[in-house]
Amino acid sequence: MRNLKQEPVKTLFLGSSWESVETLKSLNEDSRFDIVGVITTVDKPVGRDQVLTPSDVKKYALENSIEVFHTEKNDEKYREALKKFHPELIVCKAFGEIVPEFFIDYPRYKAINIHFSILPKYRGAVPIQKAILNGDDKTGITIMLMSKALDEGDILEIYEEKILPKDTNLSLRKRLVKKSAEILGNTLENWINGNIKPQKQDSSSATYCWQKDISKENAEINWEEMDPEYIERMTRAFTPWPIAWTQWNNKRVKLFDVDIVKCDSNKVPGELFTDNGNLLLGTKLKDLCIKVNRLQIEGKQEMSAKEFINGRLGLS
């Protein structure tokens, strides 16, 4: 039994995105852990002007005087990192690189990954989006050992979280980030003190999700084939990126917030029309329409349906 408060665990953190920052922050502010360094992706060009920008994790680390290291998918660099930091524990969240096996085997207390699904369901890059898209009523957090293959390591702890009817990828992700930051420290302490026996995953029931499923191309609504329910889930799963969209007057229209409503119309699927002050889109089902609450026309700012109607924009 190790008293972590007197003898903090030398921890190396791997991550890149804003959600990894929350995880890093919770560990950095936890006296049981001593963050010896952070590995993150190199600065990337970002936005319309392609300005070279450090990752959110790098920004946090620099502000908090934590040493930053870039491995750039290079085995030699990984060896260098081990020599430099001598970690007893590695924690990884939304890093964006596949790490070599010798690296995750090195620390005394192994390498831990946090994944936002109930593994072995939704192994891969976009588990939250996929859970919403599939209409699941719950998802969760898996804290697990890293292994050679992606998301296949033994499980230390699972936390379940309900998916609410209006949940978007963003809103659900925020809850999971917050929750995982709350439970991580204790889970790690239990693991380090030998109170957790890792559970093997049942790989025969594994499912997978790929980043390419969540792309601008896949965010275009196919009105002939998609059910209204699926379209509504798309708008939530594709928030805040890439945003479900369709065509109107040869322009892209992003749909930010929609509802499914009963309607009695013979509109063509995908046709935009107004009815009683509502902005509706016809679907392949005659008695159901998509009611648009917030939208954005290409070249315009995001606006409410009411604002869109007030401007008339060619609608009769």
Place this chain on the structure above:
RNA sequence: CGCGGGGUAGAGCAGUGGCAGCUCGUCAGGCUCAUAACCUGGAGGUCGUCGGUUCGAAUCCGACCCCCGCAA
């Protein structure tokens, strides 16, 4: 110099050389048992900024600033 759309009242938009407009909101009054209803009236604009052309510019020309879609 990656490609493209845009900046006009608080919001959304129309307006290609000749009085600054529309829908919504807002304010005042009216009607109504009642209102996101209806009627009447009002306030609210350096037309992104600077310069140029012109008798006259929101409108044409040049430069710059800002917002957005695509691409990466």
